[in-house]
Amino acid sequence: MSLQSRIANHGDNSSRLDDSHLVSGYRVKLLEEIDLAEMSTLSLHERRARLERVLGHIISREGPVLSTAERAQLVRRVVDEALGLGVLEPLLEDASITEIMVNGPEHVYVERSGRLERLHHVRFTSHEQLMQTIERIVSTVNRRVDESTPMVDARLKTGERVNVIIPPLSLTGPILTIRRFPRAYAxxxxxxxxxxxxxxxxxxxxxxxxxxxxxxxxxxxxxxxxxxxxxxxxxxxxxxxxxxxxxxxxxxxxxxxxxxxxxxxxxxxxxxxxxxxxxxxxxxxxxxxxxxxxxxxxxxxxxxxxxxxxxxxxxxxxxxxxxxxxxxxxxxxxxxxxxxxxxxxxxxxxxxxxxxxxxxxxxxxxxxxxxxxxxxxxxxxxxxxxxxxxxxxxxxxxxxxxxxxxxxxxxxxxxxxxxxxxxxxxxxxxxxxxxxxxxxxxxxxx
Ligand SMILES: Nc1ncnc2c1ncn2[C@@H]1O[C@H](COP(=O)(O)OP(=O)(O)OP(=O)(O)O)[C@@H](O)[C@H]1O
Ligand SMILES: [Mg+2]
Structure with a gap:
């Protein structure tokens, strides 16, 4: 049974829910329960561990009954979203990746040791979810991206350089390119x-x-x-x-x-x-x-x-x-x-x-x-x-x-x-x- 249909079976009017509603619902609950000030003192790795633990409690307390695999999938998606950049977070954490390229929701490429690689297992659930991630990125630097400003350069707080170009300029969907802050070499x-x-x-x-x-x-x-x-x-x-x-x-x-x-x-x-x-x-x-x-x-x-x-x-x-x-x-x-x-x-x-x-x-x-x-x-x-x-x-x-x-x-x-x-x-x-x-x-x- 898919996560979605399992959830649909669970609650009264939850048949209207799809995965992304469920994920964002849990994200809100999760953010209510954690101490944001304390979170900011933790490393990305520690933040992830903390969020996973708290979310585990929330799901046990009020969530549907899920198989171990479904539960792990739900936890991963909620935590990825809560950490900010959704499915991109684990890629940003991976020091061997120097560049991340998203060509529309389903095509994610990375550069590792100077070579391009397509990551088939990484994808956004929809055009909208990709746009939300993009908006989250550019809004942190007080920029916006929409039809009138369809092309934006920004830099994440952690130094990564970001370029966004969206339709109608891009005919391939929203395109996001993230360059890791270059490592200094002597x-x-x-x-x-x-x-x-x-x-x-x-x-x-x-x-x-x-x-x-x-x-x-x-x-x-x-x-x-x-x-x-x-x-x-x-x-x-x-x-x-x-x-x-x-x-x-x-x-x-x-x-x-x-x-x-x-x-x-x-x-x-x-x-x-x-x-x-x-x-x-x-x-x-x-x-x-x-x-x-x-x-x-x-x-x-x-x-x-x-x-x-x-x-x-x-x-x-x-x-x-x-x-x-x-x-x-x-x-x-x-x-x-x-x-x-x-x-x-x-x-x-x-x-x-x-x-x-x-x-x-x-x-x-x-x-x-x-x-x-x-x-x-x-x-x-x-x-x-x-x-x-x-x-x-x-x-x-x-x-x-x-x-x-x-x-x-x-x-x-x-x-x-x-x-x-x-x-x-x-x-x-x-x-x-x-x-x-x-x-x-x-x-x-x-
Ligand atoms: N000599 C090198 N050996 C291996 N990797 C390198 C070397 N120099 C740079 N890199 C890697 O190549 C990538 C691009 O490097 P860098 O940002 O310096 O290029 P650039 O020419 O300034 O790019 P841009 O034109 O976009 O500004 C980075 O991930 C960097 O770590
Ligand atoms: Mg340069």
């Missing part, structure tokens, strides 16, 4: 994951300490924020750092850090503060370094100006597929500013602002690696000249589903090497300058 942990090697760690550490302006480039989800965080961790303790992001994900350990976060417009469409507003404001805050989570609009020009006028050692990320594209993209974004700047002047701006580009690539096996480190070695209005310092040469995917490959290292151009030396930084042996002229000749001959 560069040496990324070495263990195969994302770079020890020589590159030494090089990047020297470049950050010597205040090179660095742009991290990559596609969505390629690990830009994670690398930006690791690089930021190398900034010396005595410097004043201002970080600027759309949703604060960086987790800097230094003591002198100011964290700024942009703000979307409120429900009435007012009060928006953009990344650009924050970059401009940060210039009046005497920063030693400005770290911008991602440039994607006119703020790029302000960022480039800051980089070339005394805020050396600044860091930012940009969305691009390789280092050459990253430069073109920076140029396009900078030209989106309201200041009308001639093309050649933008070229000049980028040549003098950007010192190093670090490209991230997400490979077919889900791994994220630094696929190139390049120095921008051109001046003034010259054509961009990128000199590659490190590369990942990938081989074809093996039978084990892994993408093999190795890192190669190339010598630093003399100007960059000199700058490191002037800052008291050793040149890591793998990037020694001795063969530079020779390499240059080979490259130019090609």
């Amino acid at each position: 560069l040496h942990e990324m070495v263990a994951l195969g994302s770079l090697d020890e020589h590159m760690v030494m090089l990047l550490s020297s470049l950050v300490r010597a205040s090179f302006n660095i742009i991290v480039s990559g596609a969505t989800g390629s690990g830009k924020t994670t690398l930006l965080n690791a690089l930021s961790g190398l900034v010396p303790e005595h410097e004043r750092i201002v970080t600027i992001e759309d949703s604060a994900e960086l987790q800097l350990q230094q003591s002198h850090v100011i964290t700024l976060e942009s703000r979307p417009a409120n429900v009435e469409g007012n009060g928006q503060i953009t990344i650009r507003d924050l970059v401009r404001n940060s210039l009046r805050m005497r920063p030693d370094r400005i770290i911008v989570g991602e440039v994607r609009g006119g703020e790029t020009l302000d960022m480039l100006q800051a980089m070339s006028t005394g805020h050396d050692g600044s860091l930012a990320t940009v969305h691009a597929n390789n280092v050459d594209d990253a430069l073109t993209r920076l140029q396009t974004l900078a030209s989106m500013s309201d200041v009308d700047i001639p093309f050649a002047a933008l070229h000049d701006q980028i040549n003098s602002a950007v010192d190093v580009l670090v490209q991230l690539t997400r490979f077919a096996d889900g791994s994220r690696r630094i696929s190139e480190i390049a120095v921008l070695d051109s001046h003034g209005r010259d054509e961009y000249r990128l000199v590659s310092l490190a590369r990942f040469d990938a081989g074809p995917m093996g039978a084990d589903g892994r993408v093999p490959g190795h890192f190669t290292h190339l010598p630093l151009p003399p100007r960059a090497a000199e700058r490191l030396r002037m800052r008291g930084e050793a040149i890591p042996a793998a990037f020694g300058v001795a063969q530079y002229e020779e390499q240059l000749a080979i490259r130019e001959a090609r």
Whole structure:
């Protein structure tokens, strides 16, 4: 007998009840009986255990007679709902899941170790139940989602980033995408994951300490924020750092850090503060370094100006597929500013602002690696000249589903090497300058 028909047999007018009424009825009773203030001091695991115990008492006291399996199912659903995000709660609890994707009530996917997986056993009972969960999420951050605002970005209190898009924009039903708050990795942990090697760690550490302006480039989800965080961790303790992001994900350990976060417009469409507003404001805050989570609009020009006028050692990320594209993209974004700047002047701006580009690539096996480190070695209005310092040469995917490959290292151009030396930084042996002229000749001959 199904849970629903069992309940229908139980009470006087309960034949009108369906599962979701039953679940929400018990949820209300459960919330009446627990001490919310005390609950907030417990971990998610403890909260679940507490709710299960209290609900068990309530069902024994006033509920229908249920089989062990039915009872367990009812308890699970009520507790999932009471905890806030219904069937998503256990997924949020699972640390191996980095992303949760809900495509309408019946299709739930997760990303684990860089790979997508469909979870056939997880589903919402209806379109309405999924919408309720979505509304619960966005209302906690004072946003709303409906036909007039069918697209919303929000962040859960626990840091997860949420995007919602609903019909009529989505023809696949309400879509919910939850990105877990990215775990911070130190560069040496990324070495263990195969994302770079020890020589590159030494090089990047020297470049950050010597205040090179660095742009991290990559596609969505390629690990830009994670690398930006690791690089930021190398900034010396005595410097004043201002970080600027759309949703604060960086987790800097230094003591002198100011964290700024942009703000979307409120429900009435007012009060928006953009990344650009924050970059401009940060210039009046005497920063030693400005770290911008991602440039994607006119703020790029302000960022480039800051980089070339005394805020050396600044860091930012940009969305691009390789280092050459990253430069073109920076140029396009900078030209989106309201200041009308001639093309050649933008070229000049980028040549003098950007010192190093670090490209991230997400490979077919889900791994994220630094696929190139390049120095921008051109001046003034010259054509961009990128000199590659490190590369990942990938081989074809093996039978084990892994993408093999190795890192190669190339010598630093003399100007960059000199700058490191002037800052008291050793040149890591793998990037020694001795063969530079020779390499240059080979490259130019090609
Ligand atoms: N080097 C790495 N090795 C393994 N996993 C990584 C690595 N870097 C990042 N990740 C994981 O990949 C996911 C995406 O990382 P991250 O948020 O840094 O990417 P992103 O490029 O900033 O994405 P977006 O474009 O959406 O801002 C996270 O789950 C993160 O933990
Ligand atoms: Mg990011």
